[in-house]
Amino acid sequence: MTVLMMTTTMIIMMTGEQYLESMRKLKLNIYMFGEKIENSESSPILRPSLNSVKATYDLAEDPEHEDLMTAVSHLTGEKINRFTHIHQSPDDLIKKVKMQRLCGSKTASCFQRCVGLDAFNAVYSTTYEVDNKYKTTYFENFKKFLTYVQQADLTVDGAMTDPKGNRSLSPSKQADPDLYLHVVERRPDGVVVKGAKVHQTGICNSHEVLVMPTCAMGPADRDYAISFSVPTDTEGIIMIIGRQSCDTRKLEGSKMDVGNSTYGGVEALVVFDNVFVPNDRIFLNGETEFAGMLVERFAGFHRQSYGGCKVGVGDVLIGASAIAAEYNGADRASHVKDKLIEMVHLNETLYSCGIACSAEGCKTASGGYMIDLLLANVCKQNVTRFPYEISRLAQDIAGGLMVTAPSEKDLRDEKIGPYIDKYFKGVADVPTEYRLKIMRLIENMTLGSAAVGYLTESMHGAGSPQAQRVMISRQSNMEQKKKLAKDIAKLDE
DSSP states (O other): OOOOOOOOSOOOOOOHHHHHHHHHTOOOOEEETTEEESOGGGOTTTHHHHHHHHHHHHHHTOGGGHHHHEEEOTTTOOEEEGGGOOOOSHHHHHHHHHHHHHHHHHHSSOOSOHHHHHHHHHHHHHHHHHHHHHOOSHHHHHHHHHHHHHHHTOOEEEEOOOOOSSTTSOGGGOSSGGGSOEEEEEETTEEEEEEEEOSOTTGGGOSEEEEOOOSOOOGGGGGGOEEEEEETTOTTEEEEEOOOTTGGGGGTTOSTTTSOSSOOOOOEEEEEEEEEEEGGGEEEESOGGGHHHHHHHHHHHHHHHHHHHHHHHHHHHHHHHHHHHHHHTOTTOHHHHHHHHHHHHHHHHHHHHHHHHHHTOEEOTTSOEEOOHHHHHHHHHHHTTHHHHHHHHHHHHHOTHHHHOOOHHHHHOTTTHHHHHHHTOOSTTSOHHHHHHHHHHHHHHHTSTTHIIIIIHHHHTTSOHHHHHHHHHHHSOHHHHHHHHHHHHTOOO
């Protein structure tokens, strides 16, 4: 295991290149297509996802984006990457959403650091309240860990979702106890955990993994109410990369056919096979009544996030659709203009919800700020729908060429290339190659590997649509609304 030592020494924020160098030092246990990946940086499938994280470091070094990408740590007073910040005001919450839109628009993919940021803020406020009740030291443990993360400028993967097995049974009632991550041994110096976390976007590009329970728990689930952080190359951690639509196109060497040749994202099953966690890295350990609080707060923050990141990706897709219309010679058609307007309307509606739940944020007992939970859940509920409609309209505008065009190798072929160049040209002054490139980008974002992050993740990331509807019901204060109506109607009680 490669351990990045905890220190209180000030470390200047990393550049993108320094981030890559820091990842090279880790001895990650990654598997893909039945083979162990020795160097993710040299993998055509994994490198784009690494680039997406790198972009968050590069943007933080750009003076133009300093206000959004950086913050001042309330723990040390030092300038830090905002992805490691604890929100101190509604303005911080708003800047978070704006930062996420910026990163999404620059990468057209998942940039993978939101889940860590949201985990930081959820664990920070929850551990404070656990300590207040039980006189534990979780809050101090976490502050020490977070200071280390901020000063070393680390990327941290937030891990919440367990395999869950039989969804009708609680963690402790499962036929296989490992279907929820749990403590299997308690030692004087720490605990040993076993289980797995699924759908972990960015785990293979992270220095640390911050684990949280995945649902509310009862007293029988004590061993499952565990939160901690360990380095991603800790002994016993195994990452198994998931498949994506069109993922092997990245192995073919074509930049055109993949649509987005620079950026991307991958997900993984992360196995914890008897992983040791030292005491000072434990942030919850058996306090089952706080598991639900941690889940609810993390979910709220992450649902807010989608009002930024998916909007930034949507900006790119709308732009690609407008270009496709121009290249097709259809940009002046009234119905095309109307479709583009509708795409903008839907995208900005998502953004407005992200901003609204941030502006209505309030201070927690810990001093950190929490978003308005009702509006955050409304935000994510919209995200489960609107990106699908934006994608449908993009495909409508692009036309069938998006999925029927020949490969780049065909275009470059001496014999058949001229036919492709001739018969797939749109407007005369636009090279056929440009037209094909923009079509492949739309394909990538709505059907290919990027659709994982833009569509499926929009549906199930940060909880399924039903999870938001449950929270909307809880937070809606229906009794107060009924009272308002009774008062207006002058109903006698």
